[in-house]
Amino acid sequence: DLVDVGRDVERRTLAHAVKLYLQRRILLNGKKTVVFE
Template sequence: MVRVDHSRSVAELVAIGQDEESRTLSQAVKWFAERRVLLDGQRTVIFR
């Protein structure tokens, strides 16, 4: 989660969103490689 306000420009909001998406994807791949992400039917279980 990243806090933003209305003082940011569209370009800044796009950049913030892309950075956060990149961080989230890399964390998900890391957890998957560590076998901390499991599928249980239609549910996803993440062990921290």
């Protein structure tokens, strides 16, 4: 089902973003976001 696939993609994307943020590889500067990979 496409809804389930969409939820899974959102969950994985959020988990990856949180991981990068905790590793200090994402910087938030006002309205801008910088990602170091």
